[in-house]
Amino acid sequence: MEQSGGEENFARVRHVLLVLSGKGGVGKSTVTVELALAFRQAGKKVGILDVDLCGPSIPRMLRVCRPEVHQCEAGWVPVYTDQQQNLALMSIGFLLEDPDEAVVWRGPKKTALIGQFVRDVAWGELDILLVDTPPGTSDEHLAVVENLRKHKIDGAVLVTTPQAVSTGDVRREITFCKKTGVQILGLIENMSGFVCPHCSECSNIFSKGGGEELAKLTGSEFLGSVPLDPLLTHSLEEGSNFLQAFPESATFSAINNIAQKLLLHMKDG
Amino acid sequence: MADVPSDAPQHCPGTSSEQAGKTSACQGCPNQSLCASGAAKAPDPAIEEIKVKLATVKHKIVVLSGKGGVGKSTFSANLAHALASDASTEVALLDVDICGPSVPKIMGVEGEQVHQSGSGWSPVYVEDNLAVMSIGFLLGSPDDAVIWRGPKKNGMIKQFLRDVDWGELDYLIVDTPPGTSDEHLSVVQYLSAARIDGAVIITTPQEVSLQDVRKEIRFCQKVNLPVIGVVENMSGFECPKCKNTSQIFPPTTGGAERMCEELGLPLLGKVPLDPRIGKNCDEGKSFLSEVPDSAAALAYQDAHFASRTVNTRINVLFITDQNSVHVYFIILWSLQDLLKNNVA
Numbered sequence: 001m002e003q004s005g006g007e008e009n010f011a012r013v014r015h016v017l018l019v020l021s022g023k024g025g026v027g028k029s030t031v032t033v034e035l036a037l038a039f040r041q042a043g044k045k046v047g048i049l050d051v052d053l054c055g056p057s058i059p060r061m062l063r064v065c066r067p068e069v070h071q072c073e074a075g076w077v078p079v080y081t082d083q084q085q086n087l088a089l090m091s092i093g094f095l096l097e098d099p100d101e102a103v104v105w106r107g108p109k110k111t112a113l114i115g116q117f118v119r120d121v122a123w124g125e126l127d128i129l130l131v132d133t134p135p136g137t138s139d140e141h142l143a144v145v146e147n148l149r150k151h152k153i154d155g156a157v158l159v160t161t162p163q164a165v166s167t168g169d170v171r172r173e174i175t176f177c178k179k180t181g182v183q184i185l186g187l188i189e190n191m192s193g194f195v196c197p198h199c200s201e202c203s204n205i206f207s208k209g210g211g212e213e214l215a216k217l218t219g220s221e222f223l224g225s226v227p228l229d230p231l232l233t234h235s236l237e238e239g240s241n242f243l244q245a246f247p248e249s250a251t252f253s254a255i256n257n258i259a260q261k262l263l264l265h266m267k268d269g
Numbered sequence: 270m271a272d273v274p275s276d277a278p279q280h281c282p283g284t285s286s287e288q289a290g291k292t293s294a295c296q297g298c299p300n301q302s303l304c305a306s307g308a309a310k311a312p313d314p315a316i317e318e319i320k321v322k323l324a325t326v327k328h329k330i331v332v333l334s335g336k337g338g339v340g341k342s343t344f345s346a347n348l349a350h351a352l353a354s355d356a357s358t359e360v361a362l363l364d365v366d367i368c369g370p371s372v373p374k375i376m377g378v379e380g381e382q383v384h385q386s387g388s389g390w391s392p393v394y395v396e397d398n399l400a401v402m403s404i405g406f407l408l409g410s411p412d413d414a415v416i417w418r419g420p421k422k423n424g425m426i427k428q429f430l431r432d433v434d435w436g437e438l439d440y441l442i443v444d445t446p447p448g449t450s451d452e453h454l455s456v457v458q459y460l461s462a463a464r465i466d467g468a469v470i471i472t473t474p475q476e477v478s479l480q481d482v483r484k485e486i487r488f489c490q491k492v493n494l495p496v497i498g499v500v501e502n503m504s505g506f507e508c509p510k511c512k513n514t515s516q517i518f519p520p521t522t523g524g525a526e527r528m529c530e531e532l533g534l535p536l537l538g539k540v541p542l543d544p545r546i547g548k549n550c551d552e553g554k555s556f557l558s559e560v561p562d563s564a565a566a567l568a569y570q571d572a573h574f575a576s577r578t579v580n581t582r583i584n585v586l587f588i589t590d591q592n593s594v595h596v597y598f599i600i601l602w603s604l605q606d607l608l609k610n611n612v613a
Contacts, residue, residue: 022369022414024337024447025473054448055335055481099480102335102449102487107419108273110450135337135447136368137416161338164551168411169369175414199511205544207551230517237475237521 009074010151012125013047015266018144018156018182022169024135026161027190027226029057030236032132034226035157037243038259040086044127047078049117050091051144052134053103053110059093063239069094075120090121107139114143128266135169137176145180154266155183157223161191162210174218185223185265187215188258192225195250224258227251272309274420284309313458319430320462326361326438328608329463330497331456333489334471335481337447340502340540341471342366343550345444346375348469350555351601353399358439361392363429364403365456366446367422368415373405377553381406389434402433419451426455447481449488457492466608467495469537472528473503474520479528486532496534497607500600501525504539517542535607538600543593557594579606 019032029052036046050058059065062081069090070077078088092103092113105113123129131148134140145153156177160170170187177184189211194203205228215222226232229251235242246252272283280294289295290305303309323329332345345362353360364372373379373393381393383406392400404415404425417425435441446452457465468489472482482499489496501524505514520526529536540546549556579602 023371024339024369025478026338029477054450055337055484057477057481060477060480100483100487102484102491104449104454104488104491106273106451106454108277111418137414138368138422139418139451142416142418163547165342165371165374165547166338168374169371171412172369172414175412176416179414179416194506194515194517196508196511196513197515198513199508201508201510203506203509203544205506205517205542206547228517230515230519233475233517234519234521236477237519 009122013123013129015128015154017154018131020133020156020173021159022173023166026159026166028159029132031159032130033061034255035259036130038256039128045086047088047123047126047129049131051114051140053092056091056093059091061236072122074122078121110139111143115147118147155185157185158187159190160211161206162189163207167210167214184220186221187211188223189225191228194228223261224254226254315427315431316462319459322431323463326441329441329465331443331468333445333468333485335485336478339471339473342371342375342444344471345442347556349442350557352440353396359398360440361400361435361438363443365426365452367404370403370405372403375550376401389432391434422451423455427459430459457494467497469497470499471502472525473518474501474524475518476522498535498537499525499529500537501539503542506542537603538596540596541593579603
């Protein structure tokens with residue numbers, strides 16, 4: 001496979017952030033989408049690359065379900081979610097004929113497609129490219145790191161839920177980052193406490209504080225916690241912009257704070 | 270599709286394809302003559318060995334979900350505990366999540382070691398009749414990451430199935446990572462001769478999860494793995510203070526119920542989002558023992574009660590109380606009922 005193209009396609013991408021977690025279902029895609037929306041709101045041009053080949057969720061979360069991916073000279077044209085073309089997206093979900101089709105692929109094939117994804121998407125000018133990954137420390141992750149290393153990876157944002165079963169897997173992901181030389185920008189605790197909409201009682205359904213503890217233990221920065229908010233899950237189901245719909249909510253300020261911290265990181269970097 | 274080695278030359282046609290060893294890409298590959306001889310096309314001898322090894326296992330159940338974090342390991346662990354609460358039932362739980370093994374922690378046997386004996390690796394016993402095997406037992410520290418590509422993961426799974434001294438078992442439950450990739454294909458392939466009863470699919474109610482789960486069901490169809498049924502997890506949360514139920518993961522497209530109707534699959538049950546379940550997982554305790562005197566737990570040990578039909582049992586329980594423990598037992602009964610005529 002040709003190695004050309006990639007260089008040019010990445011020439012105008014300023015920052016690359018990986019969103020990682022050892023554990024599944026902790027909210028990697030949710031965090032990716034919300035951060036992208038927050039960055040866009042801050043006036044940035046943002047791209048999302050969804051490399052979860054077996055379970056791509058981002059297209060639905062941004063309500064871009066069945067677009068056609070066009071080719072241009074430089075490669076695949078990403079799908080823009082807004083008219084101003086400030087939020088671009090590429091996902092394997094776009095390449096499947098039937099949305100229920102299973103991608104039953106072993107590692108080498110996944111590695112090859114990710115290589116192509118990384119090289120052949122014509123992102124154009126981007127301030128930030130967010131890469132959403134599947135859970136684990138295997139083919140997809142190695143492929144992303146290997147293919148992006150020659151350009152630039154600013155670092156990884158790790159997502160966990162508070163309970164020990166989840167932080168245990170995220171510890172392994174931290175080791176992955178250390179071994180592969182990916183800088184950890186910080187940890188986010190998601191699904192951190194649920195406030196009952198009827199009586200305002202806060203229940204820690206998935207325990208509490210695990211993310212912050214893990215950050216201390218591993219010497220990483222704790223970026224913040226995002227509460228378990230039915231309004232957030234609901235807007236992701238519908239593909240609506242949570243940050244626009246509920247600017248008053250605690251969840252909004254949590255996400256926005258995290259986004260601001262990351263923007264600062266990238267300024268320094 | 271499944272047989273291109275990770276270190277193969279570009280455009281390798283696959284070791285078991287008709288073109289193996291014969292295409293231009295094969296020129297210069299060290300294994301060219303081996304591929305051309307057709308030896309690589311033969312099925313892996315391990316499949317037959319595994320069949321012999323697992324001949325003493327009555328039921329093999331695979332727990333699957335396209336989506337991560339929906340509760341596969343939690344369900345697998347509680348199912349194992351529930352089945353093993355009958356002392357005459359031999360149960361084993363195999364964790365094939367190589368990169369994120371949570372079963373040791375959930376079963377409260379983190380840090381245990383696997384011992385080698387003449388008949389293979391000895392699994393770790395949680396109870397006399399409840400054995401567990403996971404890559405977690407082979408790691409030195411909780412920080413150890415298993416950064417392996419597919420072929421190496423497959424080799425580990427093969428060893429788990431072939432080289433572990435499981436002994437006589439009534440149930441072998443296989444807990445899997447999310448997705449439809451190496452681990453899943455390997456489990457199905459290596460168990461193809463030994464025969465799997467089927468898969469239990471776990472999902473949460475929202476569409477973002479269901480869309481991945483539909484893919485998993487499609488996977489089952491592709492590899493001819495029967496789906497025993499679907500469990501909806503994290504289905505509504507009852508506030509402990511005001512007792513109002515909130516749909517934290519809203520079933521905007523009808524949840525697992527609608528999906529099961531559409532696909533003609535049995536819905537085994539809906540487990541509510543209960544903080545006690547997560548807490549017990551973190552502490553490595555059986556959630557079902559949390560309420561040991563609950564009607565369901567008692568009923569399970571009552572042979573007379575157990576001999577009645579699933580529906581009668583469910584009706585009896587519904588009159589008394591309906592909580593997450595009971596839902597688990599209802600799922601368990603339905604499962605056992607579905608497996609009754611399914612003796613290997």
